[in-house]
């Protein structure tokens with residue numbers, strides 16, 4: 301269940317952009333990479349774009365070892381899974397930052413259709429059923445896209461955190477005061493207007509109108525995951541990440557915790573493996 305694909309120009313497209321913008325469902329390419337850093341680029345199609353019952357996603361074929369290829373579920377061969385009844389979805393989003401193979405939520409790539417199993421879940425949709433409280437995993441780019449369009453999920457959670465009210469967890473940089481961080485980690489977003497290089501090869505992104513001058517730090521060991529050769533190319537993009545408020549009161553910041561825990565708009569493709577800025581590995 302992946303949110304992201306590439307367009308013909310190699311730019312990252314989010315499934316929410318396809319849904320909201322009425323973009324074609326076909327013509328996209330897989331954004332995954334092999335463990336050696338080869339791009340997959342096989343055709344993928346946007347699925348369930350108009351569904352009220354399940355979250356939309358990109359699906360398609362993949363090269364061997366693609367990071368976004370679906371795995372078979374744990375069920376044994378000859379296993380048709382068990383059926384659950386699902387009603388309309390409530391807006392309950394959890395940040396997903398691992399570019400790892402997915403086991404379809406509803407048993408996609410189930411081994412066989414003949415025998416019931418206990419682990420693979422298949423949904424039977426019923427409009428009269430109560431709204432389901434199923435969490436939807438979404439890439440951070442989907443959160444950023446939603447924030448930029450004034451949508452906040454009713455409830456939201458960090459990868460390992462509890463569900464909170466979306467408006468409490470997802471905060472524009474201008475509102476990200478020290479007091480808002482009292483409960484721990486926040487999802488913060490804003491527009492990059494400048495940058496500073498840090499002593500250990502990192503990049504501090506300066507956000508427009510941020511409370512207390514809050515910045516977003518990309519540490520030196522993460523910088524190579526983002527294929528922008530020059531830090532100045534971050535300027536003008538929106539960025540979203542999450543974490544605690546670090547640094548001094550005079551220069552607070554949130555440090556990007558892992559490569560896919562930063563999203564940009566216009567999008568920046570996150571590499572599976574870091575490279576030096578000149579393109580070498």
Ligand SMILES: [Zn+2]
Nearest residue numbers: 330340362366
């Ligand atoms: Zn792929």
